[in-house]
Amino acid sequence: MSTSGPRKPPLVADRRKPKTKPKPAAKPRKTRARKAPRPPRGGNVVTRAIFGLLSLVWRVVWGIGWRLGAIALIIVGIAVGYVYTTLPEASALLDGRARGSVTLLDRDSDVFAWRGDQFGGAVNAGAVSSHLRNAVIATEDRRFYLHPGIDPIGIASAIRINLSEGRGPLSGHGGSTLTQQTAKLLCLGNEYVEAEWESQAAYEADCRRGSLARKGKEAIYALAMEAKYTKEEILSIYLNRAYMGGGAYGAEAASQRYFGKSAAQLNPAEGAMLAGLLTAPSTLAPTSNIARSQNRAATVVRLMREQDYLTDSEAALALATPAELSEAAERQAGGYFADWVMSSGPEFFTRDTTEDVIIRTTLDQRIQRAAEQGLHAVLDEKLRDGSKAQAAVVVMSADGAVRAMVGGRQTKVSGAFNRATQANRQTGSSFKPFVYATALELGYSSLDTVVDERYCLNIAGSGEWCPSNYTNRFHGRVTLAKALEQSYNIPAVKVAESVGLDLVRKVASDFGIESDLAAGPALALGASESTLLEMTGAFAGILNGGSSVTPYGLVELKLLGQDEAVMGAGGGIGERVIREEAARELTWMMSRVVESGTGARAKLPGREAAGKTGTTQAARDAWFLGFTADYVAGVWMGYDDNTPLTGVTGGGLPAEIWHEVMTRVHEGMPATPLPMTQPTPPAPQVSQGQTYGGQSYQGQGGQGYQGDQGTQTDRGWQGNPVPAPRDNREGPITNILRRLLGG
Template sequence: MARRDSTGRGGAPKRPRRTPTRPRKATAPARRGSSGPGLFERVLRFLLFGLIVRVLWWLGLRTAVIGGIILGGATLWAYAQLPEAEALLDGRERGSVTLLDREGNTFAWRGQQYVTTRAETASPHLVNAVIATEDRRFHDHFGLDPIGIARAMAANLRAGRVVQGGSTITQQVAKLLFFENTRSLERHIKQVPYVLAMEAKYTKEEILSIYLNRAYLGAGAQGFEAAAQRYFGKSARNVTPAEAAMLAGLLKAPSRYAPTSDIEAAQGRAEVIIGLMEEQGYLSRVDAELARALPAQLSDAASARAGGYFADWVMSAGPSFLTNQTSEDVVLRTTFDPRLQRAAETALAEIFSTKVREGSKAQAAIVVMSPDGAVRAMVGGRNTGAAQAGQFNRATQALRQPGSAFKPFVYAAGLMAGMHPLDMVVDSPITLNVPGSGPWSPQNYTREYLGEITLTEAFRESINTVAVKVSEQVGRTRVRAIAQDLGIERPLADGPSLALGVSEATLLELTGAYAGILNQGQRSMPYGVIDLRLKGDNTVLMGTDRQAPIPVLDPEAAGMLVYMMSEVIANGTGQRAQLPDRPAAGKTGTTQAARDAWFIGFTGDYVAGVWMGYDDNTPLSGVTGGGLPAEIWRETMLRVHEGLPPTPLPMVVPEVPGTRLPDMGDDPVAGNILQQVIGGIFGASGLY
């Protein structure tokens, strides 16, 4: 029988439901007293912390005291070492050379230019520009500027690179005076006592004056006075806000921002400085806008940048202790003529821009001089406007074969030996036996032979066979002697090829030798120095480097040679050099494989020489001395003679008909007899 639950219903009785209980957490026995660290522990910690603080304070205080004593001692030592401010203004290792042209005007500078200036007398615009650029709190700090350092660090962090320095002007002066070659970190540590000593010993104006005189500002200018005169032709007392800003802008990078190198970069940097001056209250808005609208410009002398090659050459003319290594400031008066220099430079640029293919690496050089050897202009290579001190000078340093430009010395020897411009000669093949080399047969440029012609025609057409015959007949010794006496100082060849210009010479040497021909046969050595004096002193320390003229050719022989050279331009290989309003004389020259092309000639007033070729001896393409060199010469002389009346050439026009001197190939017996006669008279032997 089924059980009933308590409710009287059938079924198994239900168990009572239990509510689940969570296990109780074990609780730590309660501590007596406070719930935090014990009193003893707190006291111990406090005592330990205090002890550490006291130790650190003790160490810091004593370190500071010791550091202060060391710094103070170092500052006192530096103070005692510092000379008077006046002695620190000029810090150059050597002096300067100011070069004057033939009219007494400055055209170039060498060495470290320097003229004293002071903060009190310099233009206020210049002082303000320097302070605004380099140290805006200059008058408010003690040589070290924590605010400036913090500002620079913040600017550099924002930019992610170094864009601003925190050095004060005093620190920069210390660097210029004592630590210029010291590493940055070491310098910053070592310069602290010097900075403090300078601030203690010198006034702010004296520190600024040292800076204004010591700073290098490009183009050899040491200090702001020298820079103002170098770039603007005026004193630092008189510079405008725009000029002051350009000068101050040079402090960041003198070579990069030198206006003689890149005037646009210099003006852009100056505009930044003008903005700083306006921002700091040194310029009103109107003055700042005016300075931006009218940026600084170079003086005429500085912008011309003429005579760089000439200046380098003439600096080597005197003793180094008075020129390149001078410890004084000297003034060098020269023969340089800026008008003629511009004539040569523009002529060269004109020909290369109109008649030479773009991108050509061909080079050229020009020398212009007076008949007495006074060098008036010199172009040592293309792009002469950018010529800087020390560049390779192709007019004075390049040794090249003159080719047929050497022939005037051969014919001069012939004329001195009694030959006549109208003597008849025969242009025909010739073979000479050269000891050690065997047979040698010179050929004409055209590979053709003209037969019976006059000596003048042979010279006019630059006939090689006749030149060799003349040289062999009068003797190579006589040819070499005349060339050397006229100014070719290099060793000359011994063999028969001497007559064809295989010996090397410079353009300056050749042009000077031609000047001797124009100068009635008297040697005219090139010279460029008139005198040298100390700056501000009229005492001549060194006179001219001109050498006294030496008779080499008799006037009649020289006059006949001038006539023959005039025929080269009038009717011969140099016709492209003809001038429209005056007579001229000259000679072309082209070396083997056309590695060098020359034209050298003169009027009654000036001598000019032109060389053209490649620096690496690559042959010229389609160029001979009668081509582009003759055209460069013509363009140069057209400009050189602008406004000058024509001057006649000192030539002797031959009037007596010549007699035929037979060629050996036509009449060997007559040739041998004539050779023996001339050899007996002149001590020479050879073939004619």
């Protein structure tokens, strides 16, 4: 159907999209913020130039420095690596001594002395007392467990202290770590070779050098040790090798030396004392000066408290009760005796031993104290102040076992001149018993008589010699017993001439007097020299019934850790010298010396004793030697330079010292009678042709010597007169002896 009218628009939406694609709107343009203008540098051109130059220098130094540092580190690393490869196992470094030690035990097996480089055996740092370990760390290296062998903080602190005290930066405090100190103890791995060094002291001095180059080597060695060993192993090496005074190397030896106990048993005060020794072991050793050692230990205790190794109460207790020496260390007993044993023993087991040796000896510490106290009891009271007169004492048993020895007035010594064993002095009248021993052995009686009168002899090459008595008086006819009791000189010379000087020398020598004996008649008056030890041993032969003895001190020698003895005693009773009957009668004669003769000051209350005084020309030497049934003792007095004594004879101060010593020696002991025989008239008939040493000696013309019944006088029994000596000063027995000996 058609429509009419105007045309209507179509029912569609109008096209709204433009024919051409419109361009996108431009993004807003960002405007770049202008930089603030750089402020001009302060200062002028010169200042800016200096700063620029310094900046350049710094960049150059840093560029070179870090490269050089890296090279240095590489070199140090190589050096440390090389040293590392040369280090042995830690156990091989524990004992660094060049020689061994000698520990001396008394007769009861108690330690009384040490010699050599004492080493108590290897100990582990973990096994010693924690107080000792902590004291060492607190004193020597508080950062021990933190550093790698060297401690830059410690070095800086040491330099600061040195500069503040006005020293050079490397003078004084060194800042060495405990590891570095251990490296020094190891001498940086250079072992001691005797052929390469003048002495061990020179070697040790070289090891302690403190030059800058040495410090560098020490640091490298310490770094290598830290890489090779644990801290405990390093500390163990240190504790075993460090010298702690008194001849003790290592903690165990020092602990035994000073406190008589193991290093594992030390309390805080004792641990502090040992740690305190490390800075100056010889000076601070408690055996040298206990007060100084205790003061140093107090400082160590305070350091331990500051570093919390001790509580307040533990530190207070350690300060209130400082460490004390053991009884053996305090006494320093038998120094002269120990030196004598060391010098008389085999060198390779004593003076130059490379082993650790244990020697059991004859020393009796009770008797040793008695000898020292008796000596000082007299000398401290009787000698004038400032006197340099010396004295020596020896006490022994009848078999020659030496029980005590004092070699001088200063008793706590080591290595000092021993006047008991090293001083050869004229014996004076103390030699006379051997003259009368010879006579008694040949059949004389102590009741036989001799005339004490003016008497002269012509000595070939010397002219006339006229001996005199000490009082310059003559006493007429006297018994042999009286002559010995009062120590008359002329009768002794006559008896010696009658029996023969050669035989007197032989008897004395057989009794143990080894020194050269005088050839002339002055032999009878003690013109020969001997030592106190020899003379005391010879008197022991009289006490034991006429047999010789060899004085000895060593009983048994063992190596540490072994049960079998390497050697035994080297002395004791030897061959018979005179008959027992002669020895017993001689003992009776010598008992008269003490009872009522020149040795009366030696008399012991309630106890029999026998002895003989001796005073040499111009009183340069004064002796008293004697014995009881239990012990023999000898005393000598004199000056080391042979200056004459003033107002001293053998019957004076020496006899008093002998009395004081033997009173103390026999304290608490029952009184035992002397083995002696008192002669009774009639004097025994002596057969023709007496014997000595298994040989017959017959008087001139076949005449023997015989005593008679004697007559009672105010001097006692008198026997037959002693035959007068021949004009040629040799008795008939001497002539026979010469023929027998081929002389």
